[in-house]
Amino acid sequence: MKTISVGGLTYLKEAQAIIAMKSSADLFKEPDEIKKIENYEIVPWGDDNNLPATVIEKMEKSEMVSSNLEFNVNVGYGTGVKPMRRVIEDNKIVGYEDVFDGPAYEFFEDNDIQGYFLEQLTDLKAFYNVFPEIVISNDKKKITSIRSKEAVFSRWGKAKDGKIPYHYYSAKWGDNPTKKDIVQTDVLDRFNPKASLEEYLRTGKYKNLRFIVPVNFPTPGRTYYQHAYWWSIFQSGWYDFSVMIPEAKKALMKNGFMVKKIIYLSPKYFESIFKEEGIDRNDKEAVQARVDKEHQNFNDFLTGSDKAGKGLVSQKEIIHSANGAKEEKYIEIVDIDTGKGGEFIEDSEEASNVISYAMGVHSSLIGSTPGKNKGSFSGTDKRELFLMKQALMKPFRDRLLRPLNLVKRFNGWDNDTVIAVPDIEFTTLDQNKSGQQETTKE
Incomplete structure (x- = not known):
């Protein structure tokens, strides 16, 4: 025949x-063993250590999945992340106002935080794992920049004493990379990143002045890489x-x-x-x-x-x-x-x-x-x-704002400065001629 x-x-x-x-269904099977590349002990993401790339390939084949993800990212983005200042009267917060000067405003302008936030939000909605990287000044007194390391190229090192010590970054996970194809970065403690950063800087036990802040949206039974519900x-x-x-x-x-x-x-x-x-x-x-x-x-x-x-x-x-x-x-x-x-x-x-x-x-x-x-x-x-739908985005935003709040604390910004993601709220024309207004939530 x-x-x-x-x-x-x-x-x-x-x-x-x-x-x-x-x-x-084996696509989502947990790996049985640690992947060793010379002295690097890397936890595979998926049985073939290439799960994120496979998920992306599947996303691109479905207009339904791609459109839904784009919608979720757009709703989560709101009007973008920005520094704002609390307006306090009689010891009560009565509102918020935009910040147009000072260290917080300059940090946002110097680092394209809107682009950073969009990258992080996209990875979090797609994979439930994100890998923000902070860069410290040479005098070790300030965080000068923050970057989004693509989830598809990121892997965790084997945990030691309950802590993940290293992040490994490579664009060749699907091609059996060698050590020279991989960048190793120290990882901060996920429970108290500020104290962890200060300890690294105090002892000098770090590879360079770059650190990964571990952030994810937790799912049951997952230690290293989360399993997105969708x-x-x-x-x-x-x-x-x-x-x-x-x-x-x-x-x-x-x-x-x-x-x-x-x-x-x-x-x-x-x-x-x-x-x-x-x-x-x-x-x-x-x-x-x-x-x-x-x-x-x-x-x-x-x-x-x-x-x-x-x-x-x-x-x-x-x-x-x-x-x-x-x-x-x-x-x-x-x-x-x-x-x-x-x-x-x-x-x-x-x-x-x-x-x-x-x-x-x-x-x-x-x-x-x-x-x-x-x-x-x-x-x-x-x-x-x-x-x-906007209200349901709050836990995702809270996770993504964690590294920026670390920057705020470490750099010593004013306590009344908050990092916020204002939403667009659609209303009726009798209340606002444009049909929309902005609402701010911390």
Whole structure:
């Protein structure tokens, strides 16, 4: 039997079915051992030490995921981070005013803090881990600058006595870097970075006058690298389903194929076959021959051939976790609607809803749900939804402001100076002719 490759999928013409490979759940498997590069002891991020790059690659393949992330970053950014001064009357804070001079204002202007904040916010929403770096003056009296070290290029060193001592930075994690490709930086204590910084400077036990301030959004059971809650879309399979739909739809339109079924395969499906039959994964001819044979098995099974089901693998695996056990099927065959031009529309809508739900983006705010008659919420409803979304950004902002508050304390800025992220608040035109106003929260 001859199979046809369409849009990265395999089409079984006789059976009128598409075979689609799911991504492996092993993507988020915790590494079993520390990676040693000469005297550097590095904790891998993901089983292949390249998880952030893989997540980025997946983000870029989905307009839904990319748009939701951009929305979350934009909402978190507000009007940008800036220094402000408390207005106090009768020992009460009655408001805030912008700062246009002094050391805090100069520090913000000299360091492009808006760009720094945007980089940090983007990494925190994508990975739940950020790696801000502070630079100390030669006289050791001031923090002169702060930079965002890209999360995709950052790795932690092995913890010693409960503390992570080093941060390792390289653009070649996916290419087996050598020591000369890696920059090592001392890490401050995450509980009391100011005292930790002062101890480093007092003892002189540091590599250079640059230090990483450890910041993350905590998730259960993670020590080194956090596991973003929205990554559940990869493990559940909804992400795979959503990116397969346009490929299959394009193939149908371009080639005029009829598709009645779609076969979803786990990468473990063929892995189990190769292992059981002793096939070397590096033997490309043997691998391709066995894959072709299995495609014939699918075709026979779906067309009702006398050979139907012979040799067809139907294994499943029970995966245990702290939340209980779940079943991972190696194969799933799904019937699809073959109405005129309507293939996958309902599936696409369902996938979009689930992904947006996981990423905390309401479809009425971003227009994420395909189909007709969507987004019927009133302007008032949408404004309230947007205000709720802004309020939910506070814990993320609090984490990101921690390094800037360290700068404030170490550099001795005025106590009434606060680092704030004002929000844009949409209102009615009778209250403000522009339809929006600024609100400030510490």
